[in-house]
Amino acid sequence: MTVSTSPEPDLSTWPTGRLLSVAARLVEQRWVTVLADLGLTHAGLIALHTLGDGPLPQRTLAQRCQVTDQTMSRTLDRLAKAGFVTRTPDPADARRHLTRLTPHGKAVHERAVRAEPALLGVLGDDSAFRAGLLELITRLSASG
Template sequence: MSTTPEPDLGTWPTGRLLAVAARLVEHRWAAVLDGMGLTHAGLIALHTLRDGPLPQRTLAQRCQVTDQTISRTLDRLAKAGYVTRTPDPADARRHVTQLTDHGRAVHERAVRAEPAVLGDLGEDDAFRAGLLQVIARLSAADRDQPVT
């Protein structure tokens, strides 16, 4: 019986390494968040709302998702009791979304769960700085690209 040798990850292109690392982290997060009744998108929304209520469109922009995506995410979060949506007093066509106490508690629980997902990497300042640099560089490059 022949066995397939382990791949030499050192030979992989950086983009592939990033994609595999992201997939591994996302799968771990999904399992942890599922136990809290959250999705990754829901966690991002809760995190974005932690500093105060936001109009739904602003929330979508800050989460970098479409209005439709944030609407579906907020529907699930509202059903779970994590957020409330109320008409915007300045414009009744818009809604303002805010965390409930239950939503704030589950967000804090998710933040505390990060070590179970990332281990020591979540506390490695140099690793985090490198990730922030990758995101900033790629985001800047994307903004500089002409729309075709």
């Protein structure tokens, strides 16, 4: 029995949008695995990163992370159960709570930040690549 193998695709013929989409999926798959090993999700990492500047009310955190209050509530529930954040009454307004990083949350966030270069190590010095991505995102955000 012979097994038919398809030739490797000629990526150079692919439209740029397809290349970006495939690259994003490949990075996302690897990143999800790295984060899961740390007990995090992508949404959780974004919340921890945003809380790095200090405690925030849930609504403000949701706005800064560009998600709904309901989505942020679920994310914070998972982070609190993992011991990465705490929620305490806001001394300025008893109707709301402030969410803050715990030492454990800060440590896991730092591990995630340190893991990223290894994940993207194939890029080598990624400063030019990052600059290009930032420019692309900025232009697309401004035009749409």
